Amino acid sequence: MIVTILRTTILYIFVTLAIRLMGKRQIGEMQPNELVVTLLISEIAAIPLQDSTQPVINGVVAIFVLVILEIVISSVALKSFLLRKFMSGSSMVIIKNGVLDQKAMRRVRMTVLDLIELLRAKDVYDIDQVAFAVLEVNGELSVLLKGQYRTATAADLGVTPDDDGLPLPVISDGKLVKDSFDSLEISKQAVFSILESKHLAPSQVFLMTLDRYGNHHILPKETK
Amino acid sequence: MRRLIAAGILTLCIAVACVSGVTYTADVCEKLEAGIGACTAAFESGDTDGAAEAAAALEEYWVEVEERLSVFVNHGELDNIGTSIAKLAPLAAAGDKAQYLAECKLAKTMVIHLRGDEGFSWHSIF
Numbered sequence: 001m002i003v004t005i006l007r008t009t010i011l012y013i014f015v016t017l018a019i020r021l022m023g024k025r026q027i028g029e030m031q032p033n034e035l036v037v038t039l040l041i042s043e044i045a046a047i048p049l050q051d052s053t054q055p056v057i058n059g060v061v062a063i064f065v066l067v068i069l070e071i072v073i074s075s076v077a078l079k080s081f082l083l084r085k086f087m088s089g090s091s092m093v094i095i096k097n098g099v100l101d102q103k104a105m106r107r108v109r110m111t112v113l114d115l116i117e118l119l120r121a122k123d124v125y126d127i128d129q130v131a132f133a134v135l136e137v138n139g140e141l142s143v144l145l146k147g148q149y150r151t152a153t154a155a156d157l158g159v160t161p162d163d164d165g166l167p168l169p170v171i172s173d174g175k176l177v178k179d180s181f182d183s184l185e186i187s188k189q190a191v192f193s194i195l196e197s198k199h200l201a202p203s204q205v206f207l208m209t210l211d212r213y214g215n216h217h218i219l220p221k222e223t224k
Numbered sequence: 225m226r227r228l229i230a231a232g233i234l235t236l237c238i239a240v241a242c243v244s245g246v247t248y249t250a251d252v253c254e255k256l257e258a259g260i261g262a263c264t265a266a267f268e269s270g271d272t273d274g275a276a277e278a279a280a281a282l283e284e285y286w287v288e289v290e291e292r293l294s295v296f297v298n299h300g301e302l303d304n305i306g307t308s309i310a311k312l313a314p315l316a317a318a319g320d321k322a323q324y325l326a327e328c329k330l331a332k333t334m335v336i337h338l339r340g341d342e343g344f345s346w347h348s349i350f
Contacts, residue, residue: 021230053299061241064234071231 003052011045014060018067031088031137037070088137095133098146108135119143165211174203174221184212194218245296246343252289253339256305257332259285263312264328272319279312297342305334 018041022034030038041063048059077084092104094115105115116127118141124130129149134142154161168180170191181188194216195202207219259282267275286309294302308331315324 021227021234053303055295055297055299057241057245057295061238064238068231068234068238071227075228 004049007052007056008049010056011049011059014063015041015045018063021067022070033073033087034070037066040066091137091142092135093132094135094141095127095130098128098131100127110135115141165213165215167209167211167215167217169207170210171202171205171208173206176202180210184210186210186212190214249293249296249342250339252293253335255285255289256282256335260328260332260335263316264325267316267321267324267328272316275324276313276316279309279316283309283313297338301334301338301341305331305338308334 019038022037044059044062044066048054048056073083073087077087092108094101094104094108094110100112100115105112115133118135119125119127119130119133122141122143124143124145129145130143131146132144136142166183168183169177170180170184171177176188176191181191191208191210192202194210195205195208195218198218200218200220204221205218206221208216210216259278263275263278263282266272266278286306290302290306308327311327312324312331315327
């Protein structure tokens, strides 16, 4: 039992490290090769967990070989269009200038019902509203609506709204978030001044967000 | 760039682990085969006391190396070899030649199999 606990802990640490090494894309939308690597890692990690006669190092080495391959191939693919196309494929335009390309749909083995489902996921319920639809390599459908169906923007209305800064959390659960201060290029004193005006100490704040224009939002901790 | 450097360091660590694992396993297997050979030779020459001593020495060596081997090798295989080696001393003391030689042969076969599995060969890859 203790052996199982220790093996699980060791493999958890190594798998987490492996996923972190491969980068954020593994956690977000995955390319086909990234999906393969993620699936393989989970299968490989399970083997030493289930079979205590297997040395842990076999699983760890296999996982890290996959990580190395993924890092090297993705680094080379950054420079090589051909390799990128081979590993990830390329996007396919399904609807062009409002016209459905049935040949393209057959090539990607997509039925019209699949297309309508993907459009609905993008809040598009009428295929006639679509100017362009591109099936991306990760299976997502990117949609550009025809001009008359697009949401009006400030530019369309001839209005110039004020730019918003990016609000970043500067206090989280009573603790200062140092990275946000560097990004916002503000001092801690500025934050303390705002809190003083609200008669609050940092330790009393659950969440405080601030942007570069000084717009802030404070959520105090609940008192028990 | 940082990830490439991390990949490079990992590659180095894996290479070192693999080389040390294969080298150590090969070295231990060689010594085990020699030890088993000595056990067999002793009994075949009629020296049952010598065979028992050789078996005891082999078992002692096995106990020394088993823990480090278990880092690289399937524990089930190690258990089988250990069980086989452990039988040798009592069989030698009892003078059971046929069974003693059979266990020596079995242990040697398992050690050869172990070396083949852990080393590089097309058979072990496919």
